[in-house]
Amino acid sequence: GERRKITILTSDIRGFTSTSERLPPEEVVTIINFYLSSMADVITSFHGTIDEFMGDGILVLFGAPTTRENDPERAVACALAMQLAMESVNQQIEAWGLAPLEMGIGINTGEIVVGNIGSEKRTKYGVVGKQVNLTYRIESYSTGGEILISETTLQEVGESLLRIGRRKLVQPKGVKQPINIYNITGIAGEYNLFLKEEEQIFxxxxxxxxxxxxxxxxxxxxxxxxxxxxxxxxxxxxxxxxxxxxxxxxxxxxxxxxxxxxxxxxxxxxxxxxxxxxxxxxxxxxxxxxxxxxxxxxxxxxxxxxxxxxxxxxxx
Amino acid sequence: GERRKITILTSDIRGFTSTSERLPPEEVVTIINFYLSSMADVITSFHGTIDEFMGDGILVLFGAPTTRENDPERAVACALAMQLAMESVNQQIEAWGLAPLEMGIGINTGEIVVGNIGSEKRTKYGVVGKQVNLTYRIESYSTGGEILISETTLQEVGESLLRIGRRKLVQPKGVKQPINIYNITGIAGEYNLFLKEEEQIFxxxxxxxxxxxxxxxxxxxxxxxxxxxxxxxxxxxxxxxxxxxxxxxxxxxxxxxxxxxxxxxxxxxxxxxxxxxxxxxxxxxxxxxxxxxxxxxxxxxxxxxxxxxxxxxxxx
CATH class of the missing domain: 2.40.10.220 (predicted glycosyltransferase like domains)
Structure with missing residues (x-):
């Protein structure tokens, strides 16, 4: 095991557990697997390490096992590409006559323990630490279609590269002071990925x-x-x-x-x-x-x- | 995928994430792996299916992929054996000069979707459904050393077989009515496993x-x-x-x-x-x-x- 600074990305489908109760089991698995396959392709193309699928949730590491210079930047670009890829995922899902999926994403950068974790018969590359839990908490503040990143990730990437939608001050459990989280809607530079600015009209x-x-x-x-x-x-x-x-x-x-x-x-x-x-x-x-x-x-x-x-x- | 009634057991080490921040990374991994190996041996001997290790957390299925008649009963017996096995785990951990671990366990029985879930390149036997989330929530009410089971699991096992410590009425998120959860301290019959009744003296x-x-x-x-x-x-x-x-x-x-x-x-x-x-x-x-x-x-x-x-x- 070693302690290492990495960028963590977590995502899940808002409300999918409730939706899954209403669908035949075959459809639940078909939908999840189609969605996970599409997301895995995006994540792999951004050199993210998929650590875990948990139901419809995904845990992705940037910076472990291999550290690359621009890990935080690639994590944010990956999140934008994932949200953009949801459009074609939902075209297929609506073609199946089902309601579109809405994904929320949280990103955070910090020191965690990484290593081969498990029992003698079953180990996998895993992560432990407060920064992992904090990433899940940041994700939990997101609504469908949103990407929320921590102050740490923002500083690592640099504000100049990002289009920031809104800043939110939150106090997640286990954190001493309230923290700022940022809703990211685009990244400039080599990635040049922007979400459609959908102003909701009430x-x-x-x-x-x-x-x-x-x-x-x-x-x-x-x-x-x-x-x-x-x-x-x-x-x-x-x-x-x-x-x-x-x-x-x-x-x-x-x-x-x-x-x-x-x-x-x-x-x-x-x-x-x-x-x-x-x-x-x-x-x-x-x-x-x-x-x-x-x-x-x-x-x-x-x-x-x-x-x-x-x-x-x-x-x- | 199929919808199936199974018994779900989740466990984690109370406060381990905070503890892990204070320890050298090698020790974190050594402790987790020693603990997970001991628990995996117990779980396997009770024919539980380890679906997932997440850091120090474990997700175990009884009734999937293979249904056995006494799944709920075996899940409860397994939880008791896990808590009893913590004594020898902690003897080793204290011999290393470290603070003993305290594990909390939640158990619940209900219908969930099971199947091979994941992307094209990476699938595993997984579970989706409200009853999985509910099990994590039940576990979250536990303190170190406790086993909490849902009303459904209690009914499946039968009260006569169990030594019940205390009933708690709780209302977890996503559940319409408050539910009873039961602190189990022993099982009679063929398993005959009982926790030491440690009355805390204040x-x-x-x-x-x-x-x-x-x-x-x-x-x-x-x-x-x-x-x-x-x-x-x-x-x-x-x-x-x-x-x-x-x-x-x-x-x-x-x-x-x-x-x-x-x-x-x-x-x-x-x-x-x-x-x-x-x-x-x-x-x-x-x-x-x-x-x-x-x-x-x-x-x-x-x-x-x-x-x-x-x-x-x-x-x-």
């Missing part, structure tokens, strides 16, 4: 959709149930108005929430929807969300509503 | 040890810092008295907290200590904790204090 719903929601904070589901309504809709998210006066009814940014809608037509509560609260300022009593997992019935309903709204709103 | 400190602590709730470290003092000490934990009148200064059971002590002799704050709040009733303004990670200086200090107290308190 359109006013002509009729609000009633909802109930609970705030999922950390390990425990908080014992709270709030009423509210969706008042705007985008292709991926919504603006929620809380019906409660309590400040505790407004979840903090990055918090995950669970929602059920009461569509006026049916009067029946929908199945569970999961969403993450966006870091997007709004007047008090409201918050923006991005969906991370939607049951098919909800997807059909909201997609139809959004298409309908956007067809009327082109010139607004 | 002894009054003759002089309270001042402390500051923060409550680590979920992903974010709460922005709070409380003052208090250790008023009792056990071999593995302490009773903390909060100096604050605020109810928010008393963390909920199972919450992880970070502490720093102000030993009266030095006047300097110790390095970070991590602990989990125990499910042990106590009067208001107080809470019991079990340490999950202690810097060596703190271990030396508290071990000496406890030895001193226990030598005086034998007949109290």
């Amino acid at each position: 359109l006013d719903l002509t009729e609000e959709i009633s909802t109930q929601y609970t705030i999922l904070e950390g390990k425990h589901v908080a014992e709270n149930l709030f009423l509210g309504s969706l008042v705007k809709l985008s292709a991926k998210g919504a603006l929620v108005k809380s019906a409660s006066q309590e400040t505790s009814s407004i979840p903090s940014v990055f918090t995950n929430i669970k929602l059920n809608l009461f569509p006026s037509t049916s009067g029946v509560l929908t199945e569970d929807i999961y969403a993450k609260v966006l870091d997007k300022p709004v007047e008090s009593g409201y918050f923006y969300i991005q969906f991370t997992s939607k049951p098919p019935e909800v997807k059909t309903l909201l997609d139809a509503k959004y298409r309908c709204l956007s067809s009327f709103s082109t010139y607004r | 002894l009054d400190l003759t002089e309270e040890i001042s402390t500051q602590y923060t409550i680590l709730e979920g992903k974010h470290v709460a922005e709070n810092l409380f003052l208090g003092s250790l008023v009792k000490l056990s071999a593995k934990g302490a009773l903390v008295k909060s100096a604050s009148q605020e109810t928010s200064s008393i963390p909920s059971v199972f919450t992880n907290i970070k502490l720093n002590l102000f030993p009266s002799t030095s006047g300097v704050l110790t390095e970070d200590i991590y602990a989990k709040v125990l499910d042990k009733p106590v009067e208001s303004g107080y809470f019991y904790i079990q340490f999950t990670s202690k810097p060596p200086e703190v271990k030396t200090l508290l071990d000496a204090k406890y030895r001193c107290l226990s030598s005086f308190s034998t007949y109290r």
Whole structure:
């Protein structure tokens, strides 16, 4: 074993575990394997070491076992290429009649212990250390399509090379001081990879959709149930108005929430929807969300509503 | 791929990531590999399938790829044998002059998707589903030396065969209703494996040890810092008295907290200590904790204090 400074990349499909419960097992494996194969091709072309597939999650090392000069830079470029490759992955997945996948990525640079880890009969090249856990935590703040990198990785790559979307101040567990994480949307120079800047357009719903929601904070589901309504809709998210006066009814940014809608037509509560609260300022009593997992019935309903709204709103 | 009902066991070493930062890398790898080898021998003898080593963590399947009639029962027996085997693991680790390891285990039974998962060039037998995530969450409630099983696993094995320590009602993220989890300390019948019932003895400190602590709730470290003092000490934990009148200064059971002590002799704050709040009733303004990670200086200090107290308190 040795202690070495490397750049770690982790990715996973937002909401895939929930989605997987609704699909036949063959489809689950077909989707994951198609997705992992595409990502593995990208990662290999950037000389990343795939340390682990865990379900739909991937752990990639840049700088181990072989150190190269531009490891942090290649890790960020690889993440951008992975996000860009999701477009063709999703074309295939939609051709199969399934909902597109949304991947979140976290990247961090730091000292960890690397070595052949395992039992006598089964060892593999593995990693241990706080910086590995921190990378997973950074990834957990991402929404679908996002790449979040730590301050350390940013300094290693240099700001001048990167297009930075937004800075977020977070305090992950096990870290003494709050840290800045950066949403990266492009890299210049030899890699020259840029994500499409998709500004989400939130359109006013002509009729609000009633909802109930609970705030999922950390390990425990908080014992709270709030009423509210969706008042705007985008292709991926919504603006929620809380019906409660309590400040505790407004979840903090990055918090995950669970929602059920009461569509006026049916009067029946929908199945569970999961969403993450966006870091997007709004007047008090409201918050923006991005969906991370939607049951098919909800997807059909909201997609139809959004298409309908956007067809009327082109010139607004 | 196929959907199959299996029993899942996950384990990890409490606080090992923090410990690993303080040790030379060779020692980290030596300790992990010695520990994993011992556990792998136990798991294999109970016909468990080791799906994954992740650092110091292990993911074991009972019922995949091969279903056997008594999978849940064998999983529980295996967990007990693993905890019992930690005694000889720790004898070796203490012979190396290092602090003993404490392992937590979670077990759950449910339907998941199993299959050959991965990219074209790299597939392995893997698992996907909510029940896998739930097992990790159950494990996260454990303190060192504990085995926690879900209600489903309990029903499959049957209460009559098990010695149950304590029931805990928890609400992990992604689960609709709170669930019961059970601390298992023994299994009768053909396996006949029982953990030593170590009642922790908390002894009054003759002089309270001042402390500051923060409550680590979920992903974010709460922005709070409380003052208090250790008023009792056990071999593995302490009773903390909060100096604050605020109810928010008393963390909920199972919450992880970070502490720093102000030993009266030095006047300097110790390095970070991590602990989990125990499910042990106590009067208001107080809470019991079990340490999950202690810097060596703190271990030396508290071990000496406890030895001193226990030598005086034998007949109290």
